[in-house]
Amino acid sequence: MKKFFEAFANVWKIEELKNRILVTLGLLLVYRFGAHVTLPGIDATQLNSLTNQTQGGIGWLIDVFTGGAFSQASVFALGIMPYISASIVVQLMGIAVPYLQKLQKEGESGRKKLNQITRWLTILITLVQGPGYIYNLYRTLPPGAFLLPSSSFAFLFSSVVILATGTIFAMWLGEKITDKGIGNGISLLILVGIIARMPQAFIQEFTSVVTKNNGGPLQLLLEIVAWLLVIIACIMMIMAVRKIPVQYARRTTSGDFEQDMMGGNRQWIPLKLNASGVMPIIFAQAIMFIPAALAGLSKSDTAATITSQFQNVFGLAYNVVFALLIIIFTYFYTAITVPTNKMADDLKRSGGFIPGVRPGVETGDYLDRIMSLITLPGALFLAFLAVFPAVVSNFGVQQQWALFYGGTSLLIMVGVAIDTIQQINSYLLNRHYDGLMKSGKNRKAVA
The missing domain is CATH 1.10.3370.10 (SecY subunit domain)
Structure with a gap:
């Protein structure tokens, strides 16, 4: 020991390792802070029904992968999962699509192009998942939780844009941790979300x-x-x-x-x-x-x-x-x-x-x-x-x-x-x- x-x-x-660790901790802190920033137009004090939805089962897992942002109706509510989904699609398509197979064999330049394709696909996935998340809010939250008319196009459009931006920003944080930090950026973002929920789960079991x-x-x-x-x-x-x-x-x-x-x-x-x-x-x-x-x-x-x-x-x-x-x-x-x-x-x-x-x-x-x-x-x-x-x-x-x-x-x-x-x-x-x-x-x- x-x-x-x-x-x-x-x-x-x-010195280099110390700086990389500090950069990693700083970026993870930003991610955790963003998980508690509620979407504009939603009353953060009336999220009990959404929190109850994530107390167990698949809702709990989704909330863990997003670091608690899902149950907070946060700007990071979609988390990093759209990026992971896009990565899965690109890797699966790499088996059948000749162009992607060619990029896989081109070394560093091919990897950069694949990463760019993954980023664009991530944006498309967020634009599909974003309205689905807002629809879930319509069904779950009481009418008084919406400070703006929930049925208005302005609320829906702005919320989807913010959710997509939050996912892109989370993806950027993960890539920066990989590049400027100690690596494994995307995995570390998921890790801190899991660790954040662990004390609460143990306290409930202890009780x-x-x-x-x-x-x-x-x-x-x-x-x-x-x-x-x-x-x-x-x-x-x-x-x-x-x-x-x-x-x-x-x-x-x-x-x-x-x-x-x-x-x-x-x-x-x-x-x-x-x-x-x-x-x-x-x-x-x-x-x-x-x-x-x-x-x-x-x-x-x-x-x-x-x-x-x-x-x-x-x-x-x-x-x-x-x-x-x-x-x-x-x-x-x-x-x-x-x-x-x-x-x-x-x-x-x-x-x-x-x-x-x-x-x-x-x-x-x-x-x-x-x-x-x-x-x-x-x-x-x-x-x-x-x-x-x-x-x-x-x-x-x-x-x-x-x-x-x-x-x-x-x-x-x-x-x-x-x-x-x-x-x-x-x-x-x-x-x-x-x-x-x-x-x-x-x-x-x-x-």
């Missing part, structure tokens, strides 16, 4: 268990222990790797490569059990918002059934679909982020090979087969953790606190926290300090 605090103190000795004698302190202690065990399981899953041995051939005097039969100069390729991180959870959760939203536009009995099924995050149908989407997106995102064919080509050009596997195409097929094998248990475990809150809720745990037992909330918290620590760790190691994940004395610079 002492070594960890020493490493943490070293963070403030690196229910201790003061209302629903199990007493012993049950609360068991719940905390179980919660810590789930966190440890999440960390183990995210950090688990399969190491593939790689041996590099020796270069002869003629410039050709020859295999080192003595087995020297061996290295490893670390293939993560969960190479996609928390993105499958975020993608799947964004998709799960769609059926209930579309069904809510109809008044038929079928639409009402679909709405009730997909608004109950503890229901069987919701969790089965959610788990399947997570498995699908885990494979999909892993295929995008782990280009096994490119890894095989890079190994061949550098004289590297996997013992017993021919360089080139066979190496690419071998790596692809290994990734498929290790992704399956990773995807299944990720899906199980995602639906685990529905399991613990059957043991008397309050729903809001149960949602932190795995599910979207805990997986994003742990995943983003690990990614952020790794970002800070890399800065420390580059400046010849021990990282937050490694103990020992400060390293000396090598001349």
Whole structure:
């Protein structure tokens, strides 16, 4: 523990890292402040009915992803979810649209064009979701909550423009955190929203268990222990790797490569059990918002059934679909982020090979087969953790606190926290300090 605090103190000795952390904290503070700025024309003192709508189920999840802005009728009420939805659409279209496939292969310039396409698509999505949110306000809030005529075109137009602007500004904050801060900007925006709701959920569980004698302190202690065990399981899953041995051939005097039969100069390729991180959870959760939203536009009995099924995050149908989407997106995102064919080509050009596997195409097929094998248990475990809150809720745990037992909330918290620590760790190691994940004395610079 002492070594960890020493490493943490070293963070403030690196001027660039300190500035990036301060920039990140400042931008996150701006985002949290904006989550409490109510839309013009709405009485902030009459939002009780909207708050009640987000006390559980899908409404609670939407409110968490927006950092509480949804229940505050805030200028950030749509949050960053339209941007995530746009990212999903662009990545899915990248499989079938040749132009997007071409951009994916153009390196940095192609990535910038894809980002621009994603931004424009985000604006279009906000212009669709904005009127839907205002319509929800019409149905939920009492007439006295509207300081301006709610049916007027001026109120609708201005509110939609402000909601779209809020999402664009939140997207800009996330990109600035990624560029000028410590990275993972979009994920950090979601993280602070989750953390903001956590104390309230725990207080409600504490009140229910201790003061209302629903199990007493012993049950609360068991719940905390179980919660810590789930966190440890999440960390183990995210950090688990399969190491593939790689041996590099020796270069002869003629410039050709020859295999080192003595087995020297061996290295490893670390293939993560969960190479996609928390993105499958975020993608799947964004998709799960769609059926209930579309069904809510109809008044038929079928639409009402679909709405009730997909608004109950503890229901069987919701969790089965959610788990399947997570498995699908885990494979999909892993295929995008782990280009096994490119890894095989890079190994061949550098004289590297996997013992017993021919360089080139066979190496690419071998790596692809290994990734498929290790992704399956990773995807299944990720899906199980995602639906685990529905399991613990059957043991008397309050729903809001149960949602932190795995599910979207805990997986994003742990995943983003690990990614952020790794970002800070890399800065420390580059400046010849021990990282937050490694103990020992400060390293000396090598001349």
